[in-house]
Amino acid sequence: MSLKLKAVTEPADPNPIGSAVKRETVDLGNGSDIVYIRRFLPSNQAWTWFHYLDKEIPWTRPTLRVFGRSCVQPRDTCYVASPGLPDLIYSGYQPPAYSWDDFPPLKEILDAVHKALPGSSFNSLLLNRYKGGNDYVGWHSDDEKLYGLTPEIASVSFGCEREFFLKKRPKGRKHVEEPASKRLKMSDHAAQHSFTLKHGSLLVMRGNTQRDWIHSVPKRAKVEAARINLTFRHVL
């Protein structure tokens, strides 16, 4: 009887988290760039996390002050940060900072992001939930001082895909979040980029992007399903 040796290989995980999956880089010029990884998380894993976040995160819809007027933020939000960091305040609102320990899956997602972006060290997270197509984020940049001059912001998307637009920051205008119009004017097209943020994708804004560009996720009348977005940031 001859013994045949058979090489036994574990069935390979087709997409281990944080592994080398295809990434696209868009050079916006002047030291700004975007990295987009469409298949960052395996779809099943991303759905498990979507349902966890949808249910377990203490979502709130705060009242903001924009141009001296009060308005309800057009999406749900929550904030998580490491202990001892300065408070985040935007549009007159200071979100309470929850702990990473309160939501263990967030630490797993953070680990995956760190693996995909060697050298990064995020210590805070702003979560957004868009319940349907009426929820949006208006044109803004995340240029709060506590992130420093060239912040890296890593954005992970779950659930319904939505469009993410970037356009050059209008000259001489200080940023304040303003409603995102449905369509960009033709004259704006040269200095704009758009990405369809897929379920399980990772988009990273780097370099001077917050200084020179503004971004938005506009309303979409036909969209009914929810989307959850996590933006990881480093507070100095």
Ligand SMILES: O=C(O)CCC(=O)C(=O)O
């Ligand atoms: O939902 C998104 O993809 C973007 C969210 C965003 O820009 C922000 O939280 O600052």
Ligand SMILES: [Fe+2]
């Ligand atoms: Fe933003």
